Amino acid sequence: MSYAHEMGVIHRDIKPANLMISNDGRVKIMDFGIARVRGSVRLTRSGTAVGTPLYMSPEQCRGGEGDERSDVYxxxxxxxxxxxxxxxxxxxTEYDLIQAQIAATPAPLVPRIAGVTPSLEAAIMTGLAKKPEQRFATMRAFSDALGATVLRPDATGIIRNATHLIEARAEDAEPVRKSDAIDVAKSRFLRFSRGWSALGGVAKGAVLVGGAACVAAGFYFAKGSDVADAPKPASPAAARAPSAELSQLRLAIKGSTAGAIHASDFEYVTNGVKAQLLGPAKTLAAAGDAEGQFVLGMLLLDTPALLDVNAAFDALNQSARQNYPDAQVNLALLHQRRKELDKASLWFEKAAAQGNAKAYFWLGCYDQFGWGGRPKDTQKAVEHYGRAIAAHYVLATDALQSLSSGAAAGSPCLK
Known part of the structure; x- marks a missing residue:
């Protein structure tokens, strides 16, 4: 790809189907059918997306020409x-996929995928930056950061010798070694650094203001409010929730039994697996386990074959009342769907009190537009967007930029 770019050729459709391995171990780049020569006359109508949505860069999704950095992405x-x-x-849907390419944040690889180092993750995440100027300027720079350049003389031999892995049975694989705490810390630090460098001056100021307000806000929200929907303490039954079912859920959804399950974890679980988890989730929910109630609610919302919005609402409501933040956010979104914005606002507040990035984002929207009975307050909106940005919630950056430019119609809050 580096050579093609040096010749002025942009591929514009890099994907697995266009990368073939020959018998001698060489990787061949196929199908330059929609490639473009730099500086040539455009052959597609302006604003027309060209490529495969699953692998298209954000600028291609918007109908832009794209350049070397699009191939990097x-x-x-x-x-x-x-x-x-x-x-x-x-x-x-293709529309939702394109919106994800434009705005969604990829899930971290460390520690979810064994063997991935913070430096390797950082190189890939830099390549996945939403704005071209935040990616590697050249394919060679990307290769250098990955550590691939130094392996080039040995590449064909490595591929030939590793071919047996394709046919290896799962039970014959070597045990997975989990990344240690240092790797996780490095990964999170590098991720924060990328997000910080991507922000403009106004956004960085908002993050600092938001950070300064976090302690006071946390103290305020921790005191709670006198509303009917106030979360209830965890029931004694929660402590008796079957540990085997909880471990099974976490392993199937997260790939690990460590740490609570979050809404973003469901993105990588197939509908077939989700259907199999319904039984354990019901067992946990019946025992009063907040995490099991949350999982049950998400399964009933997120799996077409299991869809039951009312039952999902009840499960999320039970979990939210036990202070499970992801349940509080998703319950708020269901209230929002029902046009019950005042209740949605209250649940967003409770989730934000526990540091939930998505809750910060939506509170910023509510402050900006005066939703849910809240007065319009630009300063509070900036603070909430700033906290969401500090927690790497990408949509908050777009919302803050929209607020700063006065182009409210372009805010992701309205999409």
Missing amino acids: SLAIVLYEMLAGKPPFSAD
Whole structure:
């Protein structure tokens, strides 16, 4: 790809189907059918997206021409998929997939995928930056950051010798070694650094203001409010929730039994697996376990074959009352769907009190537009967007930029 770029050729459709391995171990780049020569006359109508949505860069999704950095983005998706087993973004419709390419944040690879180092993750995430100027300027720079350049003389031998892995049975694989705490810390620091460098001056100021207000806000919200929907303490039954079912859920959804399950974890679980988890989730929910109630609610919302919005609402409501933040956010979104914005606002507040990034974003929207009985307050909106940005919630950056420019109609809050 670096050579093609040096010759002025942009591929524009890098994806697994266009990367073939020959018998001698060489990787061949196929199908330059929609490639463009730099500086040539455009052959597609302006604003027309060209490429494969699952691997298209944000600028291509918007109908832009794209350049070398667009190929960097597409290759970064391929590499992410090779490591994680699935592309970073997926959706049921092409429109939703394109919106994810434009705005969604890819899930971290460390520590979810064993063997991925913070530096490797950082290189791939830089390649997946939403704005071209935030990616590697050249394919060679991407290769250098990945550590691939130094392996080039040995590449064909590595591929030939590793071919047996394709046919290896899962039970014959070597045990997975979990990343240690240092790797996780490095990964999160590098992720924060990328997000910080991507922000403009106004956004950085908002983050600092938001950070300064976090302690006071946390103290205020922790005191709670006198509303009928106030979360209830966890029931004694929660402590008796079957640990085997909880471990099974976490392992199937997260790939690990460590840490609570979050809404973003469901993105990488197939509908077939989700259907199999209904039984354990019901067992946990019946025992009063907040995490099980949350999972049950998400399964009933997120799996076409299980769809039951009313039952999902009840499960999420029970979990939210036990202070499970992801349940509080998703319950708020259901209230929002029902046009019950005042109740949605209250649940967003409770989730934000526990540091939930999505809740910060939506509170910013409510403050900006005066929803849910809240007075319009630009300063509070800036603070909430700033906290969401600090927690790497990408839509908050777009919302803050929209607020700063006065172009409210372009805010992701309204989409």
